[in-house]
Each structure stands twice: as C-alpha cells, then as structure tokens.
Amino acid sequence: MPHVPHTLDADAVRTWSSLAVTALGRARADIDAINVYPVADGDTGTNLLMTAESGARAVAAAFTAPGDGAAAPSLAESARAYAYGALIGARGNSGTILAQLLRGMAEVLDGPPGRPGEQLARALGRAAGSAYEAVAHPVEGTMLTVAAAAARAAATAAGSATEAAAGTPTEGGSETAAGAAPADVARAAYDAARTALDLTTGQLDVLGRAGVVDAGGCGLVAVLGALWQALSGQEPAPEPAPAHPAPVTGEQPAAAAGPCADEGRGGPAYEVVYLLEADDPAVAGLRARLDALGDSLVVVGGDRLWNVHVHVDDPGAAVEAGVEAGRPHRIRITHFGDERLRTRGERVQRAVVAVVPGEGLAGLCGEAGATTVLARPGEPPTPADLLDAVHRAHAREVVLLPNDAELRTIAAGAAEQARAEGVRVALIPTRSAVQGLAALAVHDPDGSFDEDVVAMTAAAGATRYGELAVAEARSFTSAGICQAGDVLGLIDGDIAVIGAELAGTAEAVLARMLGSGGELVTLVLGPEVPDALADRLQAYVRERHLAVDTVTYRGGRYSAPLLIGVE
Incomplete structure (x- = not known):
C-alpha cells in the first residue's frame, strides 16, 4: 500500500519505526528459519521484531502529547526515542546490534542540521561504524557487513563518501550533496544492502555449508526497506523467501571466537x-x-x-x-x-x-x-x-x-x-x-x-517448601514479635520460627518440615552462606532421619539465604 512520502523529520522516524515492525513481522518466520549463525537457535527474526517493536513503542510515546499545546517531538528527539526504545528492548545478538545501529544514527540526527540527504548518509555511516565498535570481534558476512555496504552506498549517493564512511560531520559539501534527496539516499542504502546480503553466503563458511544468507543481515534489509518506504512513499517489492538451510552432517569446524563467530556445536552453553x-x-x-x-x-x-x-x-x-x-x-x-542441533525453523x-x-x-x-x-x-x-x-x-x-x-x-x-x-x-x-x-x-x-x-x-x-530470611524491621508475625536482624524461618509461605542465627533456625525449620515425613531434602544455599552450613544440615538430617536423602545446590546472587524443599 502506498504511503505519504516524508522529508527527513520526526514524522519520518515515526513512520519508519511502524513500517519496520510490519516488515519484520512479515519476514520473521523466514528469518528464524535461516538462523544458523552465530548460534543456530532459530530466533533471529523474533529477536529483531521484538527489538523493533520496543523502539516503535518509544517513538509512539514521544508523540503522545502530555497536554494541550504540547510541541511535537523534533527529529533529534524522535531518533533518540527510537534508539532508546530499541536499547531497552533489544533481544539477542541481532537485536542488540540493531539497537546500536539506531543509536549511531541518532547521534548524527541529534547534531547540527545539514542538507537532509547528506545528514542521512552520515547517520548511516555512523550507525555502521558504531556497530563495529560495539562488537568485540567483528566477522564479515554478517549484518555488520550489510550495514557497512549500505553506509557506503548512501555516502556515494549523497556525494560525500569519505565523510559518511567515517561517520564524521562533513565540512562544506558539494553540489551533488546539496541535491541529494533523503529518499534517494535511503534507496541507495537499501539496494546496496540487498546486494551485500546475497554475498554473505560466500563470506562465511557456516552460511555456505547451509546454503543461506545471514539472518541478521536479512532483517536489516527489511528495516532499510522500511526506511526507504517512509521517505519515498513507495512500497518495496516483496523479497523472495530465503532458501532454508541444507542439512549439515558431521561436526562443524569452529571459527575464531567472537560475537559473530561460528560456534559450531562446541560453543558456550x-x-x-x-x-x-x-x-x-x-x-x-x-x-x-x-x-x-x-x-x-x-x-x-x-x-x-x-x-x-x-x-x-x-x-x-x-x-x-x-x-x-x-x-x-x-x-x-x-x-x-x-x-544447536535443531534444523532451522x-x-x-x-x-x-x-x-x-x-x-x-x-x-x-x-x-x-x-x-x-x-x-x-x-x-x-x-x-x-x-x-x-x-x-x-x-x-x-x-x-x-x-x-x-x-x-x-x-x-x-x-x-x-x-x-x-x-x-x-x-x-x-x-x-x-x-x-x-x-x-x-x-x-x-x-x-x-x-x-x-x-x-x-x-x-x-508434594514438595513442602521452606525459606530463611532476615528481618529488616521489628514487626508482629504469626510466630511472635521479631526484631530487625532476626532470622525468620518460613514454612509454606508462613513464618514459623524466629531465631538468632542461621544454622539453629534452619535446623528448627527442618525439624518441623520433616515431622510429617519425607524422603528427600533439597537445600539451596544463598551467595553468602558458607558450605559448612550445608554440611551441618546434612549431618542433622542423617542423624535423625536415616531414610531421608539430602541434595545441596548453590542458588547464586539474588537467591534467599536458604531454600528448603522436602519431598
């Protein structure tokens, strides 16, 4: 459906953010299906869509007038809102990179106004540069490569290739730059991104083996197509559905570790x-x-x-x-x-x-x-x-x-x-x-x-549950009055024991919980609790309940001092 064309302004950002969600929504399943890199977990399209949705919500909120007479957001404000929304809602590797691309664009759009076409080219250049900077070990054949190709083409279309590729403000300008329309710059970026995407299959071994293009790059093409549509009023032709991965047998060789590295089957868990x-x-x-x-x-x-x-x-x-x-x-x-072993899609x-x-x-x-x-x-x-x-x-x-x-x-x-x-x-x-x-x-x-x-x-x-916590203030409880610093023993959500120290309170809680029987005690220790407490409680159970087994785990940061389960 045709859309009203925009110049490079706040309304264009709002329209772009909405169209990007629509484009990624259409492409999500296909992008998920070709996601073999960096981890073959079939969620790149979903992650990009959720990131874009978060960004679009932030832009929409920026346009929600707090009261009568409130001014509409500026180009800079809407671009910052888009980047911020994507940042807080970024999902996965691809969504995180998309958020940084939008942030890079916002940095330029938040600067001194210039010729619109040139400003957009510089924004795309800064976007690509900042994305490379954010990635610890960039690898070519990914959405980074697609972003860089789009930025170079945008710079050429605006007539200031050197400045746009470096992502730095242009000094002066040229006659070509003066005449470059934002829609023309966006179209050049979109076309170059499509070409670069096709080339990713041959740039990265894991993509070549599967016979697919990069999933993140495919999503970025959809986002850039939405940008061109917002600025031109013309809807991009439907992209052909990408080929699904070819079956791959045998162990995958590992590439150099990095955020865009082929982790094969031996990568982190x-x-x-x-x-x-x-x-x-x-x-x-x-x-x-x-x-x-x-x-x-x-x-x-x-x-x-x-x-x-x-x-x-x-x-x-x-x-x-x-x-x-x-x-x-x-x-x-x-x-x-x-x-890692599942077929994409x-x-x-x-x-x-x-x-x-x-x-x-x-x-x-x-x-x-x-x-x-x-x-x-x-x-x-x-x-x-x-x-x-x-x-x-x-x-x-x-x-x-x-x-x-x-x-x-x-x-x-x-x-x-x-x-x-x-x-x-x-x-x-x-x-x-x-x-x-x-x-x-x-x-x-x-x-x-x-x-x-x-x-x-x-x-x-069938599992009774207990928990130990420390009272923060004096208060009345079902077990009596507790003072700040007392150890509270909860059983099935109710305070049952008030004690002065952790070990004794834990034993009292265990005694009550095991009074009605049990076969297995599970202890989950908080980050500050010493292993000696687990040893003491295991000995306590062993001495009084010979037929009851005990298992112990570490809960890690944010867990309660002690969780107890009795089955």
Missing part, C-alpha cells in the same frame, strides 16, 4: 543478556572481563545505560561482572541446550519456562532443559518478560513454572498471550523454586503433554 547502569570506564573493564569469559560479546548504549549480550559457560560469572561494573537488571539467561515439541531467584538456579534449571527468567528482589518479571521466554523456548507446548505465589497472576497473563499466538501452555502454580526443581525432576518431554503436566504438578504439590 548460555546466552546472558542484561541492561546495565554504569559509567564508561567501568564498562570498558566489563568488556575485557566478559571477552575473557566467553564470546558473542556485544555491549551497546551510552549515557550510563548499556545493553550487554554475551555467550558463556558460566552465567553467574557474567552477571557478577555486571554487578561489579554497575547495576544490572532485566537479566535473561538462556541455555542453548539442543538448539523447527519448533521443539515441548519446553519448560521457569522463573528463578538466582543465577545458580538458572544454570541448574537450564541444564535440566528449562528456559529461565531471572527474578531479582523487588523486581519481579513482567508478563512481557515471561512471554519473551516462551518465544525463546521456541516450542509448540510450554509448561510455565512461576515459582512464586505472587507471580501467578503475571504468569497467567503471559500464558494467555502465548495461547493467543498458538502455543499450548500449561501453568503449574509452583510457589517456590524448590517446587519448580521437583517438577523439573519428573519432566518427560517425550511423553504426552497432559500426562507430563499432571506428573509435574503432583511432584510440585
């Missing part, structure tokens, strides 16, 4: 993503530390707000590095599991999504095959966070474990949205992480959905 509030010097140190921990490192942002993406084997260490650099939040940890039959209160538990649940959502104290996940996890699970059937009584309503909302998208979802009302672990222990992905849900629900329901 986890994807860790979080927003980080930190100063520039701290982020420089964080980059070095995360680069040593894993690969696929992309750190984008600025002005004390960053989006961090890395693939690692130790997700706790990656989050810990963020804690030392600043304040990480909206932390997402994904276990790749068997995704194929959904697994069933997956489990679990909310967990610590990185150690995230790793434990990830090893059991669950897609996890990390919950921090005072920062519960939103329905959008849980829906995002359902998308990452990439399954036809999903079992959702909220692992917190207060998250049941939020989880129910996410489940309804997922069902509306055609995913079969069962919500098991687990009220503690130990109930979630019990459910995961009996999970049978190969059995029938109904039987699996019944077995997991029964296992969770």
